[in-house]
Amino acid sequence: MDIRLLRSSDIPNVQLANLTNLPENYFLKYYLYHALSWPQLSYVAVDVSSLEYNASSNPYTSKPPKIVGYVLAKIDEDNNQTGHITSLSVMRTHRRLGLAEKLMRQSTRAMREYYNARDVSLHVRCSNQAAIGLYTERLGFAREKVESKYYADGEDAFSMKLDLVSAFKDEEKAAEGEGEKTDGVDEGGEVGEAGKKEEKKTVKVGRQLGVQSLVENVVQKPSQQVAGA
Amino acid sequence: MLSRTSNRSSTKRVRPRSANVRIRTDRMSPGLKAADQILKKNPNHGDTEAMKALILNSLGQTEEAFALAKTALKDDMKSHVCWHVYGILWRSVKNNEEAIKAYRFALKLEPDSPQVLRDLALLQIQTRDYQGYIQSRNLMLQQRSSLRLNWTALAIAHHLAEDFKSAENVLNTYEGTLKHTPSKGDIEHAEAVLYKNMIIAESGDVQRALEHLDTIYQTSPDRTAVMELRAKYLLQLDKKEEAEKAYRALLDRNAEYRAYYEGLEKALGLDKSQKQELKELYASYANKNDRIDAARRIPLDFLEGEDFKEAADSYLRAKLHKGVPSTFNNVKSLYADASKLKTIEGLVEGYQSEGVANGDATGATTKKDSFHETTLYFLAQHYNYKLSRDLKKAMQYVDKLIELSPKTYDYHMTKARVLKHSGNISEASKAMSHARELDIKDRYINTKCAKYQLRNDENADALATMSKFTRNEVVGGTLGDLTDMQSLWYLTEDGEAYARRSEYGLALKRFHTVFDIFDVWQEDQFDFHSFSLRKGQIRAYVDTLRWEDRLRSHPFYKRIAVDAIKVYLALHDRPILSQETATNGVDPTDAKAIKKAKKEAERREREDAERREAERKAAAAKKANATADGETKKPDEDPNGKKLRETKEPLAVATRFLAPLLEFGAADLEVQHLGFEVYLRKGKFFLALKSLLAAFTIAPEDPTAHAQAVRFRQACKPLDENKAVLDLASSSLPAPFNDAKADLASHNEAFVKQHADSPRHVYNYARALKALDPSSSQGQKTILEVPDRCKDVNLAQGLEGIALLRELGSEKASIQAFAKKLQDKWPAATILEREASR
Numbered sequence A: 001m002d003i004r005l006l007r008s009s010d011i012p013n014v015q016l017a018n019l020t021n022l023p024e025n026y027f028l029k030y031y032l033y034h035a036l037s038w039p040q041l042s043y044v045a046v047d048v049s050s051l052e053y054n055a056s057s058n059p060y061t062s063k064p065p066k067i068v069g070y071v072l073a074k075i076d077e078d079n080n081q082t083g084h085i086t087s088l089s090v091m092r093t094h095r096r097l098g099l100a101e102k103l104m105r106q107s108t109r110a111m112r113e114y115y116n117a118r119d120v121s122l123h124v125r126c127s128n129q130a131a132i133g134l135y136t137e138r139l140g141f142a143r144e145k146v147e148s149k150y151y152a153d154g155e156d157a158f159s160m161k162l163d164l165v166s167a168f169k170d171e172e173k174a175a176e177g178e179g180e181k182t183d184g185v186d187e188g189g190e191v192g193e194a195g196k197k198e199e200k201k202t203v204k205v206g207r208q209l210g211v212q213s214l215v216e217n218v219v220q221k222p223s224q225q226v227a228g229a
Numbered sequence B: 001m002l003s004r005t006s007n008r009s010s011t012k013r014v015r016p017r018s019a020n021v022r023i024r025t026d027r028m029s030p031g032l033k034a035a036d037q038i039l040k041k042n043p044n045h046g047d048t049e050a051m052k053a054l055i056l057n058s059l060g061q062t063e064e065a066f067a068l069a070k071t072a073l074k075d076d077m078k079s080h081v082c083w084h085v086y087g088i089l090w091r092s093v094k095n096n097e098e099a100i101k102a103y104r105f106a107l108k109l110e111p112d113s114p115q116v117l118r119d120l121a122l123l124q125i126q127t128r129d130y131q132g133y134i135q136s137r138n139l140m141l142q143q144r145s146s147l148r149l150n151w152t153a154l155a156i157a158h159h160l161a162e163d164f165k166s167a168e169n170v171l172n173t174y175e176g177t178l179k180h181t182p183s184k185g186d187i188e189h190a191e192a193v194l195y196k197n198m199i200i201a202e203s204g205d206v207q208r209a210l211e212h213l214d215t216i217y218q219t220s221p222d223r224t225a226v227m228e229l230r231a232k233y234l235l236q237l238d239k240k241e242e243a244e245k246a247y248r249a250l251l252d253r254n255a256e257y258r259a260y261y262e263g264l265e266k267a268l269g270l271d272k273s274q275k276q277e278l279k280e281l282y283a284s285y286a287n288k289n290d291r292i293d294a295a296r297r298i299p300l301d302f303l304e305g306e307d308f309k310e311a312a313d314s315y316l317r318a319k320l321h322k323g324v325p326s327t328f329n330n331v332k333s334l335y336a337d338a339s340k341l342k343t344i345e346g347l348v349e350g351y352q353s354e355g356v357a358n359g360d361a362t363g364a365t366t367k368k369d370s371f372h373e374t375t376l377y378f379l380a381q382h383y384n385y386k387l388s389r390d391l392k393k394a395m396q397y398v399d400k401l402i403e404l405s406p407k408t409y410d411y412h413m414t415k416a417r418v419l420k421h422s423g424n425i426s427e428a429s430k431a432m433s434h435a436r437e438l439d440i441k442d443r444y445i446n447t448k449c450a451k452y453q454l455r456n457d458e459n460a461d462a463l464a465t466m467s468k469f470t471r472n473e474v475v476g477g478t479l480g481d482l483t484d485m486q487s488l489w490y491l492t493e494d495g496e497a498y499a500r501r502s503e504y505g506l507a508l509k510r511f512h513t514v515f516d517i518f519d520v521w522q523e524d525q526f527d528f529h530s531f532s533l534r535k536g537q538i539r540a541y542v543d544t545l546r547w548e549d550r551l552r553s554h555p556f557y558k559r560i561a562v563d564a565i566k567v568y569l570a571l572h573d574r575p576i577l578s579q580e581t582a583t584n585g586v587d588p589t590d591a592k593a594i595k596k597a598k599k600e601a602e603r604r605e606r607e608d609a610e611r612r613e614a615e616r617k618a619a620a621a622k623k624a625n626a627t628a629d630g631e632t633k634k635p636d637e638d639p640n641g642k643k644l645r646e647t648k649e650p651l652a653v654a655t656r657f658l659a660p661l662l663e664f665g666a667a668d669l670e671v672q673h674l675g676f677e678v679y680l681r682k683g684k685f686f687l688a689l690k691s692l693l694a695a696f697t698i699a700p701e702d703p704t705a706h707a708q709a710v711r712f713r714q715a716c717k718p719l720d721e722n723k724a725v726l727d728l729a730s731s732s733l734p735a736p737f738n739d740a741k742a743d744l745a746s747h748n749e750a751f752v753k754q755h756a757d758s759p760r761h762v763y764n765y766a767r768a769l770k771a772l773d774p775s776s777s778q779g780q781k782t783i784l785e786v787p788d789r790c791k792d793v794n795l796a797q798g799l800e801g802i803a804l805l806r807e808l809g810s811e812k813a814s815i816q817a818f819a820k821k822l823q824d825k826w827p828a829a830t831i832l833e834r835e836a837s838r
Helices: A007-021 A028-036 A100-115 A129-138 A169-175 A213-215 B005-012 B025-041 B046-058 B062-075 B080-090 B096-109 B112-128 B130-143 B150-160 B164-177 B187-202 B204-216 B223-236 B240-253 B257-268 B275-286 B303-323 B326-338 B337-355 B365-384 B391-403 B407-419 B423-437 B445-453 B460-468 B478-485 B488-500 B502-526 B528-535 B538-549 B555-573 B580-584 B591-625 B650-664 B668-681 B685-698 B701-715 B721-731 B743-755 B759-772 B778-784 B795-807 B814-823 B830-836
Strands: A002-005 A043-047 A066-075 A084-090 A119-125 A140-146 A157-163
Touching: A002 A169, A002 B164, A002 B460, A007 A028, A007 A084, A007 B407, A007 B488, A007 B538, A028 A066, A028 B204, A028 B445, A028 B528, A028 B538, A028 B685, A043 A100, A066 A100, A084 A100, A084 A140, A100 A129, A100 B460, A119 A129, A129 A157, A129 B303, A140 B326, A140 B460, A157 B460, A169 B668, B025 B046, B025 B337, B046 B080, B080 B096, B080 B112, B080 B759, B096 B112, B112 B130, B130 B150, B150 B164, B150 B187, B150 B528, B150 B538, B164 B187, B187 B204, B187 B223, B187 B538, B204 B223, B223 B240, B223 B257, B240 B257, B275 B303, B303 B326, B303 B337, B303 B365, B303 B668, B326 B365, B326 B445, B326 B814, B365 B407, B391 B407, B407 B445, B423 B445, B423 B830, B445 B460, B445 B488, B460 B478, B460 B488, B478 B488, B478 B555, B488 B502, B502 B555, B538 B830, B580 B685, B650 B668, B668 B685, B668 B701, B685 B701, B685 B721, B701 B721, B701 B743, B701 B759, B743 B759, B759 B795, B778 B795, B778 B814, B814 B830
Parallel strands: A084 A119
Antiparallel strands: A002 A043, A043 A066, A066 A084, A119 A157, A140 A157
């Protein structure tokens, strides 16, 4: 399973993964909006074993990468020091491999490195114990508050935040000391129970919004829109 | 809001500021009033008429808008505003060609209008008119050279036109004007220099790309990008020692990316034969951290024999102990090597008895159950997989698992998959429904359930299943929401289920919906032509344009295009199918059945109409309360695809689906087969021949080309026009088809004799025979013998035989007899009965 940056050409398959797993869906343009606004932040997990490495010249027989997980992330439009996780999902067939955590680590580090973000926020269903465990125990997120009836089906969300400055303090120190060389991301320990149910979380963003509205009317707050199924 | 409609409304926001009118939805009617007032005093005032036309268009009154815009032009031919508005109107109906013409007229009248220039430039890049774009961006740069984005845009124009030198020069010129180095936080600058690096590398000068990269390496915020680029350049330049360091640094950041390991292997000068060295290399990474998967999994690809067995054993044990349910998925690609398949099978079979007899080897009693259960789950998937299939065993493991843990839906899901592979699609659907009920809040299993229902032709049930996770109050209900959310998989499967039942209207409706979504995706890039310049993320933008250029090379497109073309071919061959009565697989000669079917169709249509009306009302009521964001979605005038089905030119529509397939899939056998079918029917013999020749090149021995070549020769026989040229061109076909006088009948008999045990050869013999001698029933007879003569016939081939028999006009009784024989081979395959009784 490769963990790598999301490319535009991945988007149809990322969209498929999203539609398969999650109730909160977006049209392709919204993924493009992420990929073209903050191209460093979104990552995919790819099942490379299904890829034919000796891909022929025929695009129809050399299959596109099989996306088994993704994290779609951005920088807050109102506060360029805060990152935000728009959507994160791992296919049920590929759980317990620690993919969600690995995706999150890459994405949050890029927020820190590229945008100098101080923290990152996300929303998670209050019932999603596995995801909450991943965020709080493994990644160090702290619960901020409960947002009542955040999801379209009436469920509440925890709003969570991670302090990126302290999360990457050691790594940055090491990088400073050794020039370009950086320590590996801490991935110690065993795979958590995080995979028990795939991480289902998305924020309510822009179901009704075309990117154009985000583009032309920057003042609009997409997070105020009602979304979800 | 519908993405498509919101796109449409967005284009209307492109407004000519030259006319000093800001059009917003909420100010629409005051705008209209103001225009009317001016027109009262100054009738025939072109500019005002044009502005009014623009407002009307925003209100959805497209026809009136066009009429008024034309009047405006008549009244004031010399107004660039009128031409500009005329162009905007064309653009709003997606006619880029006419829009460009109008913008050009406007520019002739007012060469310096930045608004018109901008709109023209946007369309030039959208239509990939690079030379035109270069020209426009040059002018725009002259108008405002202080803006960095104008320089970058011109560089992009040159770059995409593959003039790397000019692209780089433009960027250098701008950089030369900078008085001091921009700060580290200046993202636009950081991106622009990285973009320049991309251009240098693409020009082929890697050495210079590396030198340039070194000057920005320390300060660039995009650590991943500069580290990856540096490693790549170093490797390309054969600076192995440094490349090794660079790849190791990348692996320290992300140890789950094969490309990094491959780079490191190359930097170390290792090839796949140096197994010992490779093994040690990967072990060194595996030892760094428990959780790295890649360093443990990759060696399984190159290790062999005992080494492989040992590595596979430790890999599988570790995963199974952790209870990783995707263990099988992680290793199944190794099954291409039969000996690795056997080794893995032996190992995991062994664990099973271990788990039961001796308990867990590691002694962790709490995990014992998980190890045993995960092992059983592995074996269930193993025996269900095509290369290691033994469905009986698979089902035994599934049953054991369900007994162990009856509430785990994965096991029921696997049961459904086993049933599907045995051809029992109805039981598979039931099993998947059961799995879904075990966790109704989980969309993954909901999705699988709907898919299995569609495979079992339960379209209505599938839609009901999907509705648990869709917004059902939107116009069009559940299906409307699935369309809005661009759920291609559902639309495709739904359409295919209708196509199977010859319900061609609804089938075409779905395929066209997907076709249109691809148009939307292509259109989606439009806003980014300006957005990305402002955001400054140029590399991502250029990547996106390149991807958009190949958008329809995606298999999602191929699938619906092939589906749609097949339907249109059927409609062409049997026009009666385009009639309502014939769409339920009803025998067109059976008057009683026709009447009944007609009534049934009428009833359904009525119900549909009632349902739509109710939905419309509900949505309208909803909308009255909601804050309107854009326009109302127009009700679909052809929800059941009746008009599509009744098309008078099925081949012309099929050609639209075919064109992108031939553009991207010239090397795809199925695409060339379809190209032949379409062009032969259209009487385009040279194009048919081109596809046929391509098919022979791709797969010289494929039996389909045999039948097509025979049909081609037969079709050419009666021709007078171009005959000589065609004969000449055909001489490049393989023998005996290169000879116009060859005895194809004997060749066809020899062909079937030689391949009597191959179903696909038999089928194509029958197809060829039909062209050679339409009165002969020998073809059908030979097909009917397939179940006896072809020992290795598989289920898919059996189903193909059923479809072909029907196409050749066999009687239902003989089709069913054929299916019955196949049924003896696959007793569980209820799909045979379903297909035979259509």
